[in-house]
Amino acid sequence: MPPIPSVRVFGVPPAQARGLCTYLAQDAHLLEGSISTNLTLMSGATPELLTAALRATELDRWIATLPMGLQTLLPPGGKTLSGGQRQWIALTAAIASQRPIVLLDEATAHLDRARREQLRLESLFANRTVVMVSHES
Secondary structure, three states, X not given: OOOOOOOOEOOEOHHHHHHHEEEEOOOOOOOOEEHHHHHHHHHOOOHHHHHHHHHHHOHHHHHOOOOOXXXXXXXXXXXXXXXXXXXXXXXHHHHHHOOOEEEEEOOOOOOOHXXXXXXXXXXXXXXXXXXXXXXXX
């Protein structure tokens, strides 16, 4: 009997590959707490990687306009923010995560046209495997 083929994701079985992936849903959900806490929990990144991601997405410019900056508190789900702002925060966290596999489901759907054009996803996720679902042409 021939050997049973096995599937590997970056050299590990699929059950162990979860930590290699980051997923950005169309409707980003934020937790109650500060923007900083949300970014840290979503990304697992070091402060240095978060700072670099904030600059890369230019989220740092918007954060600088908030009276409490990164310590701005959000209600459950981040409901005081627009869908675009929630998605912008989640996208920044996905970039900071440095995980080699990125799954994007309509990752820029709630961003305004100018922001979508400003963000070059292909450069933000350089050297990673990216699976992107989008209805945009």
